[in-house]
Structure formats: C-alpha cells, structure tokens
Amino acid sequence: MDGEPILQIADLIKEYQRLRAVDHVSFTVKAGEIAGLLGPNGAGKTTIISMILGVLEPTSGTIIISGKDIAQSRAAVMSKTNFAAVYAQAPGNLTVWQNLYIFGLLYGVADLKNKIQSSLEEFSLVPFSNVRAGVLSSGEQTRLHRAKALLNKPKLLLLDEPTASLDPSTAHNIREKIQLYGRSTSAAILWTSHNMYEVEAVCDRVLFLSHGKILLEGDPRRLPAEHGKRNLEELFIAIAREPLSLELDGD
Amino acid sequence: MKVRRIYAVCLRHFFLLRDSPQRFGILFVHPILDVVLWGFITRYLDAVAHSGFTFVPILLGAIVLWDFLVRVQQGVMLAFLEDVWSRNFLNYFGSPLTITEYIAGLVVMSILTSTSGFLLMAILAGTLFGYRIFTLGILLMPFLAILFTFGLSIGIFIAGFVFRFGPAAEWLAWPIAFFLSPFAGVFYPISILPTPFQIVAKLIPASYVFEGMRNVLSTRQTSISLLLIGTTLACLYLILAYLFFVRTYRVALKSGLITRFSAEQV
Numbered sequence: 250m251d252g253e254p255i256l257q258i259a260d261l262i263k264e265y266q267r268l269r270a271v272d273h274v275s276f277t278v279k280a281g282e283i284a285g286l287l288g289p290n291g292a293g294k295t296t297i298i299s300m301i302l303g304v305l306e307p308t309s310g311t312i313i314i315s316g317k318d319i320a321q322s323r324a325a326v327m328s329k330t331n332f333a334a335v336y337a338q339a340p341g342n343l344t345v346w347q348n349l350y351i352f353g354l355l356y357g358v359a360d361l362k363n364k365i366q367s368s369l370e371e372f373s374l375v376p377f378s379n380v381r382a383g384v385l386s387s388g389e390q391t392r393l394h395r396a397k398a399l400l401n402k403p404k405l406l407l408l409d410e411p412t413a414s415l416d417p418s419t420a421h422n423i424r425e426k427i428q429l430y431g432r433s434t435s436a437a438i439l440w441t442s443h444n445m446y447e448v449e450a451v452c453d454r455v456l457f458l459s460h461g462k463i464l465l466e467g468d469p470r471r472l473p474a475e476h477g478k479r480n481l482e483e484l485f486i487a488i489a490r491e492p493l494s495l496e497l498d499g500d
Numbered sequence: 501m502k503v504r505r506i507y508a509v510c511l512r513h514f515f516l517l518r519d520s521p522q523r524f525g526i527l528f529v530h531p532i533l534d535v536v537l538w539g540f541i542t543r544y545l546d547a548v549a550h551s552g553f554t555f556v557p558i559l560l561g562a563i564v565l566w567d568f569l570v571r572v573q574q575g576v577m578l579a580f581l582e583d584v585w586s587r588n589f590l591n592y593f594g595s596p597l598t599i600t601e602y603i604a605g606l607v608v609m610s611i612l613t614s615t616s617g618f619l620l621m622a623i624l625a626g627t628l629f630g631y632r633i634f635t636l637g638i639l640l641m642p643f644l645a646i647l648f649t650f651g652l653s654i655g656i657f658i659a660g661f662v663f664r665f666g667p668a669a670e671w672l673a674w675p676i677a678f679f680l681s682p683f684a685g686v687f688y689p690i691s692i693l694p695t696p697f698q699i700v701a702k703l704i705p706a707s708y709v710f711e712g713m714r715n716v717l718s719t720r721q722t723s724i725s726l727l728l729i730g731t732t733l734a735c736l737y738l739i740l741a742y743l744f745f746v747r748t749y750r751v752a753l754k755s756g757l758i759t760r761f762s763a764e765q766v
Contacts, residue, residue: 299759302594306753324502328594337594340512340586347515353524353594356506451546 252280253315255299255405255437263296270296272461274310278405281435283428285334285448285469288458289489291391294441295334295462298407302332316403321460328357335408338390341383341458345374345393347380349400368396372425388419395423399430406430406438412447420444428433439447445481455481457488464488501604509605509683510612513579517613527537527613531621538563541630560688562710564621565647566686568708570677571617572575573658575610577673579658584667589758599749602641603742606659607652613649618644639716642727643709649734650705653741654680660745663752685710705734714759 263271271293278284286294299305309459312319314326320500339348349368353361355416357473369375372392377385382393391411398406411427412420428451431438442448448455449469457465465472465488469481517523518568544557549555583589594604634640654676662669683697684706690698701707708730712722752758 280567295759296756299756302589302590304753304758305756306594323652324596324598327594332594334590337590338587338590340588342586343512343515343583344519347512351508351512351515351593354504354511355592355597357502357504357596390558 252282252435252437255280255315257311257313258297258301259311259498260323261297261300261312262308263310264308270461271300272415272421274458274461274463276463276466277455278437278439280437281431282454283431283438283440283452283453284443285455286439286458287445287448287455287485289485292458293461294458295336295409297458298332298334298409298439298441301405301407302330303327308424310320315474327399327417329403330407331356331398331403331406332400333391333394333411335405335413336409337394339397340395341384342381344379344381345385345419345496348393349397351440352397353400358401364400364479368400372396387414387422388416390418391415395426402434404434404435404436406436408440409440411440412442412444420447427451449481457485459488484490501598501601502596504511505601506608507605509579509592509597509602510608512567513582513605513609514612516582527571528620531571531617532624534563534567535560535621535624535628539625539631543629545740556629556712557635560625560629560685561633561636561713561717564618564625564631564633565643565709565713566677566681566706567621568614568644568653569647572610572648573655573677575580575613576606576652576655576659578613579606579609579656580662581670581673584662584670585661593758599746603656606655610652610655611648613632615647619647636713636716639712643713646705646709646727646730646734649731649738653734653737656738656741656745660741660748663745663757670712677715680704680706683707689714703733705737708733719766 254277258277259275261271261274262269266286274293274297276284287352288294288295296305300307301314301319303319315329317326319326343351346365346369349365350361352366358364372395374389374392374396377389382390385393386483395411397427398408406426406427412423415423424447427438430436440448440452452469454467455469455472456463465476473480473484474485476487478487517527538560542570545555551601577763583592609632622633625633636643657675658673667670683693683701684704685693685701686706690701690707690711693701708726712730
C-alpha cells in the first residue's frame with residue numbers, strides 16, 4: 250500500500266479517572282487500505298473509533314483525517330468520513346428512505362434523491378424504502394447501516410463489527426461490497442471484527458490491541474506464523490489471554 | 501453553521517409528526533382541551549359572579565398565553581427526547597452536525613409546533629367563547645416574544661439536564677411548567693402572593709407578561725419598563741440555558757456519555 254495517508258493517529262491517550270483505556274496509540278491508514286483493529290472486548294477498539302468520530306475527546310494525542318486535525322475542523326472532516334457500528338442503530342421510527350434522506354442532508358450529499366435510489370438498489374433495500382427501520386430484520390438493518398455509511402462516498406470509513414449477527418451469506422455479501430467500495434474509491438477503511446476468518450480475507454494489515462496498547466501490527470496472513478501460531482484466531486486468543494508474553498516477544 | 505444540517509434536524513421531527521397520528525394529535529389535543537375546559541369555567545364564573553366583571557379575557561387569555569409557553573418548552577424538549585428514545589446521538593454527533601446546529605434545529609421545530617398550537621387556541625377561543633386574543637393589540641408581540649424566549653430557555657435547560665443525567669432525568673421534563681405556574685401569576689396578580697413567593701415571581705419573565713396582560717385589559721396600557729425587565733430576564737435565561745447545554749455536551753465528549761447515553765451517569 251503506497252497511497253496517501255488518510256487517517257493519521259499520533260500518540261493517542263484516553264483516560265477515565267484512574268483507567269487508561271487507550272495508551273499511546275499511533276497508526277496510519279492509507280488510501281485504498283483496509284486496516285483491521287483487533288483485540289479482546291475492552292481492549293480499546295471502540296474507544297479509538299469514538300475518538301476518530303469526534304464523539305469522545307482524547308486526553309492527549311492527535312487525529313488527522315485527510316490532512317486536517319479533527320480537533321480544529323471536525324465538521325469539514327466528518328463530511329468525508331462515515332461509520333457503521335452495531336451500537337449505532339438508525340432511528341427505528343423513520344422509514345429507510347427517510348433515514349437515508351436525513352443522513353444525506355447531514356453529510357451534504359449532492360443529488361441526494363438519485364443517490365438514495367441507487368443505494369436502495371445496491372443494498373437490495375428497494376422493497377423496504379417505505380418501511381420503518383425499527384421493524385426490519387437484523388440483516389435488513391445492517392444493509393441500511395451500510396447504505397448510510399457509504400452515502401457520502403467517505404474517504405475514511407469506520408466499521409465496528411460490520412457483519413456481527415449476520416448469516417454467513419449476507420456477511421459475505423456485505424464484505425464484498427465494502428471491499429469493492431474500497432478498491433473503486435481508494436477509501437481508507439478501519440475495520441474491527443471478532444471474526445478472524447473475515448479479517449484474514451478482508452484486511453491488508455491488522456493492529457492487535459490489548460489493554461489500550463497496540464501489541465502487534467502486520468499482514469494478517471503472515472503474522473500468525475511469525476509468532477509461532479497456526480492461524481489468526483490462535484494468535485488472537487494468545488493476545489487476549491497472555492498479552493504480556495507477546496509484548497516481551499515483540500521487544 | 502449550515503442551514504442544510506439544521507433543516508435535517510427539523511425534517512427528522514417533521515417526518516415523525518406527519519407520519520404518526522399520536523404525535524401529531526398531541527400537538528393539538530392539549531390546546532383544544534385547555535380552551536374548552538377554561539372557556540366553560542369562565543362562562544360559569546361569569547354566570548355566577550354577577551359582578552359585571554368578565555372572566556373570559558383574564559382567565560382564557562391567560563391560559564392561551566401560558567399554553568403557548570408550555571408548547572414552546574415542550575417543542576424543544578420533545579424533539580430532544582425523540583433523539584434520546586431512539587438513541588440517535590451517536591448518529592448525529594458522529595456526523596458533521598455541530599451542537600449549535602442541533603439546538604437551532606430544535607428551536608425551529610419548536611417555533612413551528614408552538615405557533616400551530618397558539619393559532620389553533622386563538623381561533624377556538626374566538627369561535628367558541630368570543631375571546632379575541634388579538635385585542636391585546638401590538639402588545640401581544642412583546643408578550644409572545646418574552647414567553648417564547650423563556651419557553652425556549654426552559655426547554656433547552658431541560659434538554660441539557662436530561663443530556664447530563666441520562667434518560668431517568670425525564671421526570672423533570674414534564675411537570676416543570678406546573679412548578680413555575682404558581683409563581684408566574686398566570687391567573688392572579690403577583691401582589692396576592694406571600695412576600696417570599698413575590699421575590700421568586702420577580703425572577704420569572706412570564707410573570708411580567710401576565711401582569712402586563714391584566715394591566716392592558718383593565719387600563720389599556722402597561723409599563724414598558726416591566727416588559728423590558730421581562731425581556732432582559734428571558735434573554736439572560738436563554739443564554740444561560742444555551743451555555744449549560746453546550747457545557748453538558750463538552751462534558752459528555754470527555755466522559756464518553758454520547759456513545760453510551762442509555763447508561764446513566766450522575
């Protein structure tokens with residue numbers, strides 16, 4: 250990957266009273282790259298994504314998106330960023346079309362009505378256009394969230410467990426669409442997942458987090474062997490159970 | 501500040517109102533019930549008092565104006581609570597929307613809903629009970645302006661309070677107008693209140709409106725200085741409420757409350 254850096258995080262720290270949730274994290278995601286942010290529950294993945302979105306203020310450190318510091322130019326930066334997360338549901342009392350229209354206005358999408366129509370078609374949501382989001386099945390809701398996340402053609406796409414609770418076929422479909430989007434637009438994508446098969450299939454690079462620190466970084470297809478593990482899942486389990494041994498390993 | 505994003509906040513609530521008979525109905529049910537109830541009470545009082553004093557402009561006029569204030573406050577608060585109930589803050593504040601644009605959207609929505617309710621009450625009071633609120637003349641404008649500004653400040657303060665303390669703090673959102681009404685002199689002159697209550701009344705902008713309204717009805721004039729005090733207080737409270745909401749937002753950014761809004765924090 251030799252694209253321009255889209256997301257640059259430097260020395261990021263987040264502290265809650267006595268707890269340090271994110272500890273001196275630095276990394277870059279380049280244009281056209283899909284980076285996986287991995288780690289056990291509570292490792293700090295969602296905290297990092299929240300800080301990139303500007304809904305959580307870092308204790309210190311900088312977040313630069315497309316050359317602009319989020320602390321100074323949040324609104325401008327966010328119009329070229331988007332996200333999807335299992336914990337960020339679209340308002341269930343608006344229809345699919347209304348949700349996309351409202352978010353399209355917020356993100357300043359040009360030619361919005363036509364863009365919504367093509368998104369509905371792309372994500373097989375046309376039959377649900379006038380259905381309230383709250384009564385959709387979880388798979389249909391996930392498709393709506395993906396459609397919302399891609400509506401403004403973001404240069405930086407943040408996906409927090411984008412295929413959680415989906416059946417394998419729908420998850421495969423979603424993965425393909427996101428990969429295709431990344432390749433066709435050279436967007437930078439930051440992806441968190443607990444599905445190691447998915448991570449290996451999709452990500453160009455992974456960062457393993459534990460207790461708020463990045464312990465490992467590299468190609469998901471080569472990293473397991475480099476650390477004496479058979480596959481990514483085994484490496485994940487080792488990091489989750491014995492992060493210290495890998496920290497020493499890394500040293 | 502982008503008008504398009506303010507429009508998006510308003511449109512979200514417009515869609516909710518337009519597509520939900522329950523929400524749309526509640527905009528008008530209370531005003532209709534208030535006019536009908538107080539209209540008949542005033543008619544009854546007129547009939548039994550035989551004093552030559554007509555209660556209609558004093559009581560019905562007061563209820564129309566008081567209801568306007570409540571509608572303004574609830575217009576802001578309900579639009580905010582819809583986002584609480586649908587856990588929409590992460591979607592909103594993870595987008596380019598700024599906190600000022602969000603508040604502006606709530607205010608515009610409140611203008612639309614409270615104006616609709618006020619016009620309906622004015623029409624009903626005129627048609628059913630012969631009370632013409634517009635006989636207050638040009639003074640109606642400063643009266644409405646003070647009530648509107650004060651209603652906004654209460655609505656924004658309550659929204660900030662719920663934002664700070666979580667969904668359980670909603671208990672304060674609904675009865676706050678009732679807490680204030682004894683001190684606002686809606687139905688009686690402030691002078692009949694005990695002295696400590698009169699001091700509280702002087703801090704409430706609405707009390708200057710209702711005193712002014714009674715003066716206009718009895719003497720056809722009112723004190724400009726009282727209106728100026730009412731306006732100044734209402735503007736001051738609006739600024740304080742805005743600052744409180746923004747401050748709460750900044751605290752929420754530090755504490756992570758926006759991402760976990762359903763988790764209550766004290």
